[in-house]
């Protein structure tokens with residue numbers, strides 16, 4: 210789904226999840242334990258311990274995860290260029306304008322015309338982008354042993370996402386165009402507010418109506434893990450009835466947990482990969498982090514930040530639209546920015562803006578993630594569990610990037626940053642954790 214709108218919402222949805230991959234090899238686990246034990250027997254040195262943890266992950270496994278993550282940088286660029294080609298194919302020779310004419314011939318109401326056009330646009334661009342989707346989200350995920358679905362199961366999930374995009378994005382786009390017709394070039398301010406409302410609505414319904422379409426969610430069974438999570442939450446002044454578990458192993462091997470929902474639907478969930486492949490200390494460390502997102506209200510923070518950034522993007526689209534049609538659009542048959550036939554162009558311009566803003570999006574998310582990390586360390590008091598889970602997440606996220614690379618391209622803190630933070634926390638709280646280390 211390369212529709213830029215869906216990408217935004219997908220980003221917003223995924224932003225608050227800790228995603229990763231499990232299954233550290235036995236050798237790596239042993240090396241990590243040795244590192245932890247060696248550190249425990251001497252005066253505690255956070256920097257040396259960090260290096261020891263990082264050194265425990267090396268060789269082909271590390272090269273593979275680095276290759277997966279660095280390849281992801283290029284996917285951002287190629288995905289953007291692929292989107293330009295799709296838009297150009299739709300615009301050239303007035304094809305988009307002919308779809309608009311058909312919509313206008315079949316309804317007198319401008320709102321319905323834009324709904325019809327948007328549905329057709331999403332359908333066409335999804336079909337044209339399908340080879341790209343197969344490569345990035347099916348073939349490549351299998352290539353790096355991150356996916357568990359066969360093609361038909363994967364295709365089924367894509368079909369569900371496609372239907373949701375047709376319904377949700379068509380309505381959203383039609384509302385934006387109604388605002389453009391009414392407010393003219395000042396539409397971008399209203400657009401930002403409507404986007405905030407739309408993302409908030411999506412967040413509200415996601416746990417109840419969207420997530421169950423892809424996975425089965427069940428309240429976590431009573432036991433040491435549930436007790437540990439609820440006790441930790443209670444310490445932080447949050448009373449939960451339930452924590453949810455979902456069968457992510459149906460799709461992937463990644464460890465994951467997340468905060469979803471808004472208001473009454475707000476909840477914390479963890480997946481079965483995390484449950485089955487981690488120690489209680491590691492699960493506590495992850496859930497302390499999620500609790501941080503929950504307590505710090507990060508869902509609303511993200512809604513506000515993303516809407517504001519997108520509002521500026523709408524302004525950019527408004528300014529660049531006329532220039533682009535004048536320069537390239539002689540055969541496109543687009544009448545102006547309020548003409549729905551210009552949607553492929555508006556979408557590409559917004560993509561260009563978002564491409565340039567990638568480091569800004571990443572940094573907004575990464576700052577929240579870092580706050581949740583700090584909160585989680587205080588809440589769970591499991592610095593070594595946090596460090597080993599950071600190493601497990603490094604199976605798909607480059608463990609040790611340069612600071613500039615992390616600043617520009619990481620939407621979560623790197624493994625190095627997280628292990629260092631955990632060891633610094635441990636050094637500052639030696640009295641509290643000493644009994645556990647011995």
Ligand SMILES: [Zn+2]
Pocket residue numbers: 224225226227498499502578581
């Ligand atoms: Zn997080």
